[in-house]
Amino acid sequence: TQLLEQSPQFLSIQEGENLTVYCNSSSVFSSLQWYRQEPGEGPVLLVTVVTGGEVKKLKRLTFQFGDARKDSSLHITAAQPGDTGLYLCAGTTYGQNFVFGPGTRLSVLP
Amino acid sequence: EADIYQTPRYLVIGTGKKITLECSQTMGHDKMYWYQQDPGMELHLIHYSYGVNSTEKGDLSSESTVSRIRTEHFPLTLESARPSHTSQYLCASSDASRGGTDTQYFGPGTRLTVL
Numbered sequence: 626t627q628l629l630e631q632s633p634q635f636l637s638i639q640e641g642e643n644l645t646v647y648c649n650s651s652s653v654f655s656s657l658q659w660y661r662q663e664p665g666e667g668p669v670l671l672v673t674v675v676t677g678g679e680v681k682k683l684k685r686l687t688f689q690f691g692d693a694r695k696d697s698s699l700h701i702t703a704a705q706p707g708d709t710g711l712y713l714c715a716g717t718t719y720g721q722n723f724v725f726g727p728g729t730r731l732s733v734l735p
Numbered sequence: 736e737a738d739i740y741q742t743p744r745y746l747v748i749g750t751g752k753k754i755t756l757e758c759s760q761t762m763g764h765d766k767m768y769w770y771q772q773d774p775g776m777e778l779h780l781i782h783y784s785y786g787v788n789s790t791e792k793g794d795l796s797s798e799s800t801v802s803r804i805r806t807e808h809f810p811l812t813l814e815s816a817r818p819s820h821t822s823q824y825l826c827a828s829s830d831a832s833r834g835g836t837d838t839q840y841f842g843p844g845t846r847l848t849v850l
Contacts, residue, residue: 658838664774667741667825667841713778715839722768722793723829723839727777 628652629716629726637732641703646712646729649696654716654724657697659688662711662728671699704733738762741826741842748816749850756811756845758826767809768839770825771795778825784809816849823847 630649638644648657656675660668672681674690674697681688685708687700701708711728739760748754760767769782770793780793784803798820799813809828813820826842 656838660841665823665844665846667827667844668778670838670840673838711775717837722780722783725778730775 629714629724631726631729635730638704640733640735643702645698645700647698648714648726653694655718657716659699660713668713706733706735709733739828739840739842741845745846747848750817752816754813754816756824758809759807760828764828764830766829768827769811772823772825818849821849
């Protein structure tokens, strides 16, 4: 069974700080997605990474897929209150359903 | 932006009622999913479909049922709602033809409360 772990589980920081959250597995994924979810809403896709070592940037967010395609990180530069939410990673591989991590709940205080 | 819709967004009903949660997508995706998520908790897959006339049970046992008569429509039905069914239900779709590099897109969810 494929499992995804995310760390930290909770993170509370001040506006303007940088942070990194992690998504780890012992399994290899053919692609991995990051989502942000706000209370009472569905997860919103941030990025999909498919190549080992790939780095993608989305404004102040930087996503990296591990070389072995087993792990990923999300780095946020100069966090803002609007970044507050639950960050979920999800992995998939050929013929399999998506596997979701438990999420990192981020709170950015003004 | 994902074109996947869920109705109703919020539903409060009494025990024993039959309900149907609607989900539709306009992206032409073959694969669709239903997840159950309690507040602040993980997503649990309860049903999925590879395409028309295909339905499969997910990892989490659920008393709900689904149907897939049209590609764009994947409704979820509870024949007799109970308080234990209170949760958020999320619908998603993905392009299965892209194999392991596909991406799931989610609807806004239906928050169900059974009294």
